Amino acid sequence: MAIAFPRTITDARVFIKQYVAVLCFAFLAFVCLIAALKFTAASFDYYQVRNILASWQEQGNEQTVGEYQLAKTAIESAIDSQPSHALYQDLLGQVYEWGALAGYEDKEQALSAAKAHYLKATQLRPLWPVTWASLAMIKWRQQEFDDEMLTYLQHANALGPKKPEVHLLYVQLGMALYASNHPMLLSIRETFYQRISLGLRDSKSRAKVLALIKQYQADKRVCRWLRNEPLSVQRMIPHCPSRKDLAKYLR
Template sequence: MTSRLLNIFKDNSLILKWIMVLLAGFCFLWSFQLFIAGNAYYSVKNDIEGWQLSPEKASIKQVDSGLSKIGSAIDYFPDNALYYQIQGQLFEWKAIVEKRSEESVDAGSDLNTNNANLNNAATSYQKSLLLRPTWSGSWIGLASVKLLQNALDNEFYYYVKNAKQAGPQDAIVHKFIVEFGLEMFSVRSIHYVKIKEQLKQHLNLGLQNPLSRDFVLKAIQKHNASGTVCRWLRDASYPVRKRIPNCITYD
Protein backbone atom coordinates (compact mmCIF):
# COMPACT_ATOMS: atom_id res chain seq x y z
CA MET A 1 0.00 0.00 0.00
CA THR A 2 2.78 2.40 0.94
CA SER A 3 4.67 1.60 -2.27
CA ARG A 4 1.59 2.29 -4.30
CA LEU A 5 1.08 5.67 -2.62
CA LEU A 6 4.72 6.57 -3.27
CA ASN A 7 4.34 5.72 -6.96
CA ILE A 8 1.22 7.89 -7.20
CA PHE A 9 3.05 10.72 -5.46
CA LYS A 10 6.00 10.41 -7.86
CA ASP A 11 3.68 10.38 -10.87
CA ASN A 12 1.87 13.49 -9.62
CA SER A 13 5.19 15.21 -8.93
CA LEU A 14 6.34 14.44 -12.47
CA ILE A 15 3.11 15.82 -13.91
CA LEU A 16 3.46 18.93 -11.76
CA LYS A 17 7.03 19.43 -12.95
CA TRP A 18 5.95 19.20 -16.58
CA ILE A 19 3.15 21.69 -15.96
CA MET A 20 5.65 24.08 -14.40
CA VAL A 21 8.00 23.65 -17.37
CA LEU A 22 5.19 24.33 -19.83
CA LEU A 23 4.05 27.38 -17.89
CA ALA A 24 7.60 28.71 -17.75
CA GLY A 25 7.96 28.16 -21.49
CA PHE A 26 4.68 29.92 -22.18
CA CYS A 27 5.65 32.89 -19.99
CA PHE A 28 9.03 33.15 -21.71
CA LEU A 29 7.41 33.05 -25.16
CA TRP A 30 4.79 35.64 -24.19
CA SER A 31 7.45 37.92 -22.70
CA PHE A 32 9.58 37.58 -25.82
CA GLN A 33 6.64 38.42 -28.09
CA LEU A 34 5.73 41.38 -25.88
CA PHE A 35 9.32 42.63 -26.06
CA ILE A 36 9.43 42.34 -29.87
CA ALA A 37 6.01 43.96 -30.33
CA GLY A 38 6.80 46.76 -27.88
CA ASN A 39 10.09 47.56 -29.61
CA ALA A 40 8.33 47.58 -33.00
CA TYR A 41 5.64 49.95 -31.74
CA TYR A 42 8.03 52.48 -30.19
CA SER A 43 10.34 52.36 -33.19
CA VAL A 44 7.45 53.18 -35.53
CA LYS A 45 6.03 55.77 -33.13
CA ASN A 46 9.36 57.60 -33.01
CA ASP A 47 9.58 57.55 -36.82
CA ILE A 48 6.09 59.04 -37.19
CA GLU A 49 6.81 61.77 -34.64
CA GLY A 50 9.94 62.64 -36.60
CA TRP A 51 8.01 62.80 -39.88
CA GLN A 52 5.40 65.05 -38.31
CA LEU A 53 8.15 67.55 -37.48
CA SER A 54 9.92 67.11 -40.84
CA PRO A 55 7.54 65.52 -43.40
CA GLU A 56 10.19 65.62 -46.12
CA LYS A 57 12.23 63.03 -44.22
CA ALA A 58 9.59 60.31 -44.67
CA SER A 59 10.35 57.83 -47.44
CA ILE A 60 8.47 54.91 -48.95
CA LYS A 61 11.21 52.54 -47.75
CA GLN A 62 10.86 53.79 -44.17
CA VAL A 63 7.07 53.58 -44.25
CA ASP A 64 7.13 50.05 -45.66
CA SER A 65 9.62 49.05 -42.96
CA GLY A 66 7.27 50.49 -40.34
CA LEU A 67 4.32 48.60 -41.78
CA SER A 68 6.30 45.38 -41.62
CA LYS A 69 7.23 46.00 -37.98
CA ILE A 70 3.75 46.88 -36.82
CA GLY A 71 2.33 43.99 -38.86
CA SER A 72 4.50 41.61 -36.83
CA ALA A 73 3.31 43.24 -33.61
CA ILE A 74 -0.31 42.74 -34.68
CA ASP A 75 0.41 39.09 -35.52
CA TYR A 76 1.56 38.62 -31.92
CA PHE A 77 -1.21 40.71 -30.33
CA PRO A 78 -4.18 40.99 -32.72
CA ASP A 79 -6.40 42.54 -30.02
CA ASN A 80 -4.25 45.60 -29.41
CA ALA A 81 -6.17 48.72 -30.53
CA LEU A 82 -3.08 50.93 -30.37
CA TYR A 83 -1.22 48.82 -32.94
CA TYR A 84 -4.06 49.18 -35.44
CA GLN A 85 -4.16 52.93 -34.86
CA ILE A 86 -0.47 53.35 -35.63
CA GLN A 87 -0.84 51.03 -38.63
CA GLY A 88 -3.49 53.43 -39.92
CA GLN A 89 -1.09 56.35 -39.53
CA LEU A 90 1.54 54.47 -41.54
CA PHE A 91 -0.90 53.85 -44.39
CA GLU A 92 -1.71 57.58 -44.37
CA TRP A 93 1.98 58.41 -44.59
CA LYS A 94 2.39 55.93 -47.42
CA ALA A 95 -0.36 57.69 -49.36
CA ILE A 96 1.25 61.08 -48.70
CA VAL A 97 4.80 60.01 -49.57
CA GLU A 98 3.82 58.10 -52.71
CA LYS A 99 1.75 61.01 -53.98
CA ARG A 100 4.62 63.39 -53.28
CA SER A 101 7.06 61.10 -55.14
CA GLU A 102 4.78 60.82 -58.16
CA GLU A 103 4.27 64.57 -58.34
CA SER A 104 8.02 65.24 -58.06
CA VAL A 105 8.69 63.33 -61.29
CA ASP A 106 5.63 64.71 -63.08
CA ALA A 107 4.21 61.25 -63.41
CA GLY A 108 0.78 62.28 -62.25
CA SER A 109 -1.00 60.96 -59.20
CA ASP A 110 -1.96 57.31 -59.22
CA LEU A 111 -5.43 57.63 -57.73
CA ASN A 112 -5.93 53.88 -57.41
CA THR A 113 -2.80 53.44 -55.31
CA ASN A 114 -3.54 56.53 -53.25
CA ASN A 115 -7.11 55.42 -52.57
CA ALA A 116 -5.94 51.92 -51.68
CA ASN A 117 -3.55 53.28 -49.05
CA LEU A 118 -6.21 55.56 -47.59
CA ASN A 119 -8.78 52.76 -47.57
CA ASN A 120 -6.27 50.56 -45.75
CA ALA A 121 -5.73 53.37 -43.23
CA ALA A 122 -9.48 53.67 -42.65
CA THR A 123 -9.77 49.90 -42.18
CA SER A 124 -7.01 49.94 -39.57
CA TYR A 125 -8.68 52.78 -37.66
CA GLN A 126 -12.01 50.95 -37.77
CA LYS A 127 -10.38 47.80 -36.37
CA SER A 128 -8.90 49.91 -33.60
CA LEU A 129 -12.31 51.36 -32.75
CA LEU A 130 -13.92 47.92 -32.68
CA LEU A 131 -11.50 47.08 -29.88
CA ARG A 132 -11.67 50.47 -28.18
CA PRO A 133 -14.59 52.67 -29.32
CA THR A 134 -13.59 55.60 -27.11
CA TRP A 135 -10.13 56.06 -28.61
CA SER A 136 -10.01 59.66 -29.86
CA GLY A 137 -6.88 59.04 -31.97
CA SER A 138 -8.66 56.53 -34.19
CA TRP A 139 -11.66 58.83 -34.69
CA ILE A 140 -9.23 61.59 -35.67
CA GLY A 141 -7.55 59.07 -37.99
CA LEU A 142 -10.82 58.47 -39.83
CA ALA A 143 -11.37 62.22 -40.12
CA SER A 144 -7.81 62.61 -41.43
CA VAL A 145 -8.44 60.02 -44.14
CA LYS A 146 -11.57 61.89 -45.24
CA LEU A 147 -9.55 65.12 -45.34
CA LEU A 148 -6.87 63.53 -47.51
CA GLN A 149 -9.62 62.26 -49.80
CA ASN A 150 -11.00 65.81 -49.96
CA ALA A 151 -14.31 64.42 -48.72
CA LEU A 152 -15.42 66.98 -46.14
CA ASP A 153 -18.91 65.60 -45.78
CA ASN A 154 -21.22 64.81 -42.86
CA GLU A 155 -19.21 61.68 -42.12
CA PHE A 156 -16.07 63.78 -41.66
CA TYR A 157 -17.77 65.98 -39.07
CA TYR A 158 -19.25 62.91 -37.39
CA TYR A 159 -15.73 61.56 -36.88
CA VAL A 160 -14.53 64.90 -35.49
CA LYS A 161 -17.52 65.03 -33.14
CA ASN A 162 -16.82 61.52 -31.84
CA ALA A 163 -13.14 62.37 -31.35
CA LYS A 164 -14.10 65.40 -29.25
CA GLN A 165 -16.51 63.34 -27.17
CA ALA A 166 -13.97 60.57 -26.64
CA GLY A 167 -11.06 62.84 -25.76
CA PRO A 168 -12.00 66.51 -25.29
CA GLN A 169 -8.64 67.21 -23.62
CA ASP A 170 -6.49 65.01 -25.87
CA ALA A 171 -3.57 66.67 -27.66
CA ILE A 172 -4.31 64.85 -30.91
CA VAL A 173 -7.80 66.40 -31.00
CA HIS A 174 -6.43 69.91 -30.41
CA LYS A 175 -3.79 69.46 -33.12
CA PHE A 176 -6.18 68.21 -35.79
CA ILE A 177 -8.89 70.81 -35.23
CA VAL A 178 -6.38 73.68 -35.03
CA GLU A 179 -4.55 72.67 -38.22
CA PHE A 180 -7.77 71.99 -40.13
CA GLY A 181 -9.50 75.13 -38.86
CA LEU A 182 -6.59 77.47 -39.60
CA GLU A 183 -6.21 75.97 -43.08
CA MET A 184 -9.92 76.53 -43.79
CA PHE A 185 -9.63 80.09 -42.45
CA SER A 186 -6.56 80.80 -44.61
CA VAL A 187 -8.27 79.71 -47.83
CA ARG A 188 -11.60 81.32 -46.82
CA SER A 189 -13.39 78.00 -47.14
CA ILE A 190 -17.05 77.52 -46.26
CA HIS A 191 -15.85 74.84 -43.86
CA TYR A 192 -14.32 77.52 -41.65
CA VAL A 193 -17.86 78.59 -40.73
CA LYS A 194 -18.59 75.02 -39.59
CA ILE A 195 -15.44 74.67 -37.51
CA LYS A 196 -14.74 78.23 -36.24
CA GLU A 197 -16.16 77.85 -32.72
CA GLN A 198 -14.37 74.54 -32.23
CA LEU A 199 -11.20 76.13 -33.64
CA LYS A 200 -11.23 78.91 -31.04
CA GLN A 201 -11.91 76.42 -28.25
CA HIS A 202 -9.10 74.08 -29.25
CA LEU A 203 -6.63 76.89 -29.88
CA ASN A 204 -7.16 77.79 -26.24
CA LEU A 205 -7.01 74.20 -24.99
CA GLY A 206 -4.13 73.34 -27.30
CA LEU A 207 -2.01 76.20 -25.95
CA GLN A 208 -2.73 75.04 -22.41
CA ASN A 209 -1.76 71.41 -23.10
CA PRO A 210 2.05 70.94 -23.10
CA LEU A 211 1.65 67.96 -25.48
CA SER A 212 0.06 70.11 -28.18
CA ARG A 213 1.40 73.60 -27.39
CA ASP A 214 4.39 73.62 -29.74
CA PHE A 215 2.32 72.20 -32.60
CA VAL A 216 -0.37 74.85 -32.13
CA LEU A 217 2.18 77.67 -32.04
CA LYS A 218 3.81 76.39 -35.24
CA ALA A 219 0.39 76.15 -36.91
CA ILE A 220 -0.38 79.75 -35.94
CA GLN A 221 2.95 80.92 -37.37
CA LYS A 222 2.56 78.77 -40.49
CA HIS A 223 -0.72 80.49 -41.33
CA ASN A 224 0.46 83.98 -40.23
CA ALA A 225 -2.49 84.09 -37.86
CA SER A 226 -0.97 85.54 -34.67
CA GLY A 227 -3.01 88.75 -34.77
CA THR A 228 -6.24 86.93 -35.64
CA VAL A 229 -5.76 84.27 -32.94
CA CYS A 230 -4.96 87.02 -30.42
CA ARG A 231 -8.32 88.64 -31.18
CA TRP A 232 -10.16 85.31 -31.04
CA LEU A 233 -8.67 84.52 -27.64
CA ARG A 234 -9.05 87.96 -26.09
CA ASP A 235 -10.99 86.37 -23.20
CA ALA A 236 -8.45 83.57 -22.65
CA SER A 237 -6.20 83.49 -19.61
CA TYR A 238 -3.02 85.54 -19.47
CA PRO A 239 -0.74 82.44 -19.61
CA VAL A 240 -2.44 81.42 -22.88
CA ARG A 241 -2.39 84.87 -24.47
CA LYS A 242 1.25 85.52 -23.66
CA ARG A 243 2.26 82.45 -25.66
CA ILE A 244 0.76 83.86 -28.87
CA PRO A 245 3.47 85.80 -30.74
CA ASN A 246 3.03 89.59 -30.36
CA CYS A 247 -0.28 89.16 -28.58
CA ILE A 248 0.78 90.85 -25.34
CA THR A 249 3.16 93.82 -25.39
CA TYR A 250 4.61 95.79 -22.52
CA ASP A 251 4.96 99.19 -24.19
Protein backbone atom coordinates in the same frame (compact mmCIF):
# COMPACT_ATOMS: atom_id res chain seq x y z
CA MET B 1 21.35 8.46 -9.69
CA ALA B 2 19.15 5.38 -9.59
CA ILE B 3 15.45 5.79 -10.30
CA ALA B 4 13.16 4.22 -7.73
CA PHE B 5 10.37 2.46 -9.60
CA PRO B 6 7.07 1.82 -7.82
CA ARG B 7 6.63 -1.63 -6.30
CA THR B 8 2.94 -1.52 -5.50
CA ILE B 9 -0.19 -0.21 -7.21
CA THR B 10 -0.42 2.61 -4.68
CA ASP B 11 3.18 3.59 -5.32
CA ALA B 12 2.51 3.47 -9.07
CA ARG B 13 -0.43 5.84 -8.74
CA VAL B 14 1.62 8.30 -6.70
CA PHE B 15 4.46 8.05 -9.21
CA ILE B 16 2.14 8.71 -12.15
CA LYS B 17 0.54 11.71 -10.44
CA GLN B 18 3.93 13.20 -9.65
CA TYR B 19 5.15 12.55 -13.20
CA VAL B 20 2.05 14.16 -14.73
CA ALA B 21 2.38 17.15 -12.39
CA VAL B 22 6.00 17.65 -13.46
CA LEU B 23 5.04 17.42 -17.14
CA CYS B 24 2.19 19.91 -16.69
CA PHE B 25 4.45 22.33 -14.86
CA ALA B 26 7.12 22.03 -17.56
CA PHE B 27 4.54 22.58 -20.32
CA LEU B 28 3.09 25.61 -18.53
CA ALA B 29 6.56 27.06 -18.05
CA PHE B 30 7.29 26.53 -21.75
CA VAL B 31 4.05 28.27 -22.78
CA CYS B 32 4.81 31.20 -20.46
CA LEU B 33 8.31 31.45 -21.91
CA ILE B 34 6.97 31.57 -25.48
CA ALA B 35 4.40 34.21 -24.50
CA ALA B 36 7.09 36.29 -22.79
CA LEU B 37 9.34 36.07 -25.84
CA LYS B 38 6.48 37.13 -28.13
CA PHE B 39 5.63 40.04 -25.84
CA THR B 40 9.27 41.16 -25.73
CA ALA B 41 9.61 40.92 -29.51
CA ALA B 42 6.36 42.85 -30.06
CA SER B 43 7.46 45.56 -27.62
CA PHE B 44 10.79 45.86 -29.41
CA ASP B 45 8.99 46.18 -32.77
CA TYR B 46 6.68 48.83 -31.32
CA TYR B 47 9.49 51.04 -30.01
CA GLN B 48 11.44 50.61 -33.23
CA VAL B 49 8.46 51.79 -35.30
CA ARG B 50 7.62 54.60 -32.89
CA ASN B 51 11.14 55.99 -33.19
CA ILE B 52 11.05 55.81 -37.00
CA LEU B 53 7.64 57.54 -37.08
CA ALA B 54 8.81 60.25 -34.69
CA SER B 55 11.75 60.92 -36.99
CA TRP B 56 9.43 61.08 -40.02
CA GLN B 57 7.02 63.46 -38.29
CA GLU B 58 9.90 65.75 -37.35
CA GLN B 59 11.65 65.64 -40.74
CA GLY B 60 8.71 65.37 -43.11
CA ASN B 61 9.17 62.90 -45.96
CA GLU B 62 12.95 62.63 -45.70
CA GLN B 63 12.80 59.01 -44.56
CA THR B 64 13.61 56.39 -47.20
CA VAL B 65 11.32 53.76 -48.64
CA GLY B 66 13.55 51.18 -46.95
CA GLU B 67 12.87 52.73 -43.55
CA TYR B 68 9.18 52.79 -44.37
CA GLN B 69 9.15 49.09 -45.26
CA LEU B 70 11.14 48.32 -42.11
CA ALA B 71 8.58 50.13 -39.97
CA LYS B 72 5.65 48.48 -41.72
CA THR B 73 7.12 44.98 -41.38
CA ALA B 74 7.99 45.53 -37.72
CA ILE B 75 4.56 46.73 -36.64
CA GLU B 76 2.81 44.02 -38.67
CA SER B 77 4.98 41.50 -36.82
CA ALA B 78 3.93 43.04 -33.49
CA ILE B 79 0.25 42.79 -34.49
CA ASP B 80 0.71 39.15 -35.50
CA SER B 81 1.89 38.51 -31.93
CA GLN B 82 -0.76 40.66 -30.23
CA PRO B 83 -3.65 41.44 -32.63
CA SER B 84 -5.81 42.87 -29.83
CA HIS B 85 -3.29 45.53 -28.82
CA ALA B 86 -4.93 48.88 -29.62
CA LEU B 87 -1.67 50.83 -29.68
CA TYR B 88 -0.19 48.53 -32.33
CA GLN B 89 -3.28 48.95 -34.52
CA ASP B 90 -3.03 52.72 -34.13
CA LEU B 91 0.65 52.66 -35.03
CA LEU B 92 0.05 50.63 -38.19
CA GLY B 93 -2.56 53.23 -39.15
CA GLN B 94 0.11 55.91 -38.77
CA VAL B 95 2.53 53.90 -40.91
CA TYR B 96 -0.01 53.54 -43.73
CA GLU B 97 -0.77 57.27 -43.49
CA TRP B 98 2.97 57.94 -43.82
CA GLY B 99 3.10 55.64 -46.87
CA ALA B 100 0.23 57.53 -48.50
CA LEU B 101 1.76 60.97 -47.94
CA ALA B 102 5.29 59.96 -48.93
CA GLY B 103 4.16 58.18 -52.09
CA TYR B 104 5.38 54.76 -50.94
CA GLU B 105 1.89 53.28 -51.35
CA ASP B 106 -1.12 53.89 -53.56
CA LYS B 107 -2.60 56.92 -51.80
CA GLU B 108 -6.26 55.92 -51.70
CA GLN B 109 -5.55 52.32 -50.74
CA ALA B 110 -3.12 53.35 -48.01
CA LEU B 111 -5.52 55.91 -46.56
CA SER B 112 -8.29 53.31 -46.53
CA ALA B 113 -5.96 50.86 -44.78
CA ALA B 114 -4.98 53.53 -42.25
CA LYS B 115 -8.64 54.24 -41.56
CA ALA B 116 -9.37 50.53 -41.05
CA HIS B 117 -6.58 50.17 -38.48
CA TYR B 118 -7.59 53.36 -36.67
CA LEU B 119 -11.16 52.06 -36.47
CA LYS B 120 -9.88 48.75 -35.11
CA ALA B 121 -7.95 50.71 -32.49
CA THR B 122 -11.10 52.61 -31.46
CA GLN B 123 -12.95 49.31 -31.04
CA LEU B 124 -10.20 48.09 -28.72
CA ARG B 125 -9.72 51.43 -26.95
CA PRO B 126 -12.75 53.67 -27.59
CA LEU B 127 -11.84 56.42 -25.12
CA TRP B 128 -8.52 57.46 -26.67
CA PRO B 129 -9.12 60.89 -28.32
CA VAL B 130 -6.01 60.99 -30.52
CA THR B 131 -7.17 58.01 -32.57
CA TRP B 132 -10.49 59.74 -33.23
CA ALA B 133 -8.53 62.83 -34.26
CA SER B 134 -6.47 60.67 -36.62
CA LEU B 135 -9.67 59.34 -38.20
CA ALA B 136 -10.90 62.89 -38.78
CA MET B 137 -7.56 63.72 -40.40
CA ILE B 138 -7.91 60.70 -42.71
CA LYS B 139 -11.34 61.94 -43.79
CA TRP B 140 -9.79 65.34 -44.51
CA ARG B 141 -7.02 63.75 -46.58
CA GLN B 142 -9.71 61.84 -48.49
CA GLN B 143 -11.65 65.11 -48.95
CA GLU B 144 -14.72 63.55 -47.37
CA PHE B 145 -16.41 66.33 -45.41
CA ASP B 146 -19.48 64.50 -44.16
CA ASP B 147 -21.36 63.39 -41.05
CA GLU B 148 -18.84 60.63 -40.40
CA MET B 149 -16.06 63.20 -40.21
CA LEU B 150 -18.12 65.32 -37.83
CA THR B 151 -18.66 62.26 -35.63
CA TYR B 152 -14.92 61.65 -35.41
CA LEU B 153 -14.31 65.31 -34.60
CA GLN B 154 -16.97 65.29 -31.90
CA HIS B 155 -15.49 62.17 -30.27
CA ALA B 156 -12.00 63.70 -30.32
CA ASN B 157 -13.31 66.94 -28.83
CA ALA B 158 -15.37 65.27 -26.10
CA LEU B 159 -12.69 62.77 -25.06
CA GLY B 160 -9.65 65.04 -25.34
CA PRO B 161 -10.47 68.49 -23.94
CA LYS B 162 -6.81 69.09 -23.06
CA LYS B 163 -5.05 67.05 -25.74
CA PRO B 164 -2.61 69.15 -27.82
CA GLU B 165 -3.11 66.80 -30.79
CA VAL B 166 -6.82 67.65 -30.78
CA HIS B 167 -6.09 71.38 -30.45
CA LEU B 168 -3.86 71.20 -33.52
CA LEU B 169 -6.32 69.17 -35.58
CA TYR B 170 -9.08 71.71 -35.04
CA VAL B 171 -6.79 74.67 -35.72
CA GLN B 172 -5.36 73.11 -38.90
CA LEU B 173 -8.76 72.09 -40.19
CA GLY B 174 -10.50 75.31 -39.20
CA MET B 175 -7.86 77.49 -40.84
CA ALA B 176 -8.02 75.46 -44.05
CA LEU B 177 -11.82 75.53 -44.12
CA TYR B 178 -11.85 79.29 -43.54
CA ALA B 179 -9.27 79.88 -46.28
CA SER B 180 -11.32 77.87 -48.78
CA ASN B 181 -14.67 79.26 -47.60
CA HIS B 182 -15.87 75.70 -46.97
CA PRO B 183 -19.40 75.32 -45.55
CA MET B 184 -18.28 72.73 -42.98
CA LEU B 185 -16.66 75.53 -41.00
CA LEU B 186 -20.14 76.48 -39.76
CA SER B 187 -20.42 73.07 -38.07
CA ILE B 188 -17.18 73.36 -36.10
CA ARG B 189 -16.66 77.13 -35.83
CA GLU B 190 -17.34 77.49 -32.10
CA THR B 191 -15.09 74.55 -31.20
CA PHE B 192 -12.47 75.82 -33.67
CA TYR B 193 -12.27 79.14 -31.83
CA GLN B 194 -12.09 77.38 -28.46
CA ARG B 195 -9.28 75.14 -29.66
CA ILE B 196 -7.24 78.10 -30.89
CA SER B 197 -7.39 79.53 -27.38
CA LEU B 198 -6.65 76.17 -25.73
CA GLY B 199 -3.83 75.50 -28.18
CA LEU B 200 -2.21 78.84 -27.35
CA ARG B 201 -2.46 78.17 -23.62
CA ASP B 202 -0.89 74.72 -23.94
CA SER B 203 2.90 74.89 -24.11
CA LYS B 204 2.99 71.64 -26.12
CA SER B 205 0.90 73.07 -28.96
CA ARG B 206 1.50 76.84 -28.71
CA ALA B 207 4.38 77.08 -31.20
CA LYS B 208 2.51 75.09 -33.85
CA VAL B 209 -0.69 77.09 -33.37
CA LEU B 210 1.27 80.33 -33.78
CA ALA B 211 2.95 78.89 -36.88
CA LEU B 212 -0.47 78.11 -38.38
CA ILE B 213 -1.70 81.63 -37.61
CA LYS B 214 1.36 82.99 -39.39
CA GLN B 215 1.02 80.56 -42.31
CA TYR B 216 -2.55 81.71 -42.97
CA GLN B 217 -1.74 85.37 -42.18
CA ALA B 218 -4.62 85.23 -39.74
CA ASP B 219 -3.33 87.24 -36.78
CA LYS B 220 -5.96 89.99 -37.08
CA ARG B 221 -8.75 87.50 -37.66
CA VAL B 222 -7.69 85.39 -34.69
CA CYS B 223 -7.55 88.50 -32.51
CA ARG B 224 -11.12 89.23 -33.53
CA TRP B 225 -12.25 85.65 -32.93
CA LEU B 226 -10.64 85.61 -29.48
CA ARG B 227 -11.74 89.08 -28.43
CA ASN B 228 -13.56 87.66 -25.39
CA GLU B 229 -10.57 85.61 -24.24
CA PRO B 230 -8.26 86.84 -21.44
CA LEU B 231 -5.63 89.40 -22.41
CA SER B 232 -2.93 86.88 -21.53
CA VAL B 233 -4.12 84.76 -24.46
CA GLN B 234 -4.60 87.65 -26.87
CA ARG B 235 -1.09 88.95 -26.21
CA MET B 236 0.38 85.69 -27.49
CA ILE B 237 -0.81 86.58 -30.99
CA PRO B 238 1.62 88.81 -32.93
CA HIS B 239 0.31 92.29 -33.80
CA CYS B 240 -2.84 91.74 -31.79
CA PRO B 241 -4.31 95.19 -31.06
CA SER B 242 -5.45 96.27 -27.63
CA ARG B 243 -9.09 95.81 -26.74
CA LYS B 244 -9.66 99.53 -27.24
CA ASP B 245 -8.16 99.44 -30.73
CA LEU B 246 -9.97 96.20 -31.48
CA ALA B 247 -13.29 97.78 -30.51
CA LYS B 248 -12.62 100.58 -33.02
CA TYR B 249 -11.72 97.99 -35.66
CA LEU B 250 -14.99 96.13 -35.11
CA ARG B 251 -17.19 99.21 -35.47
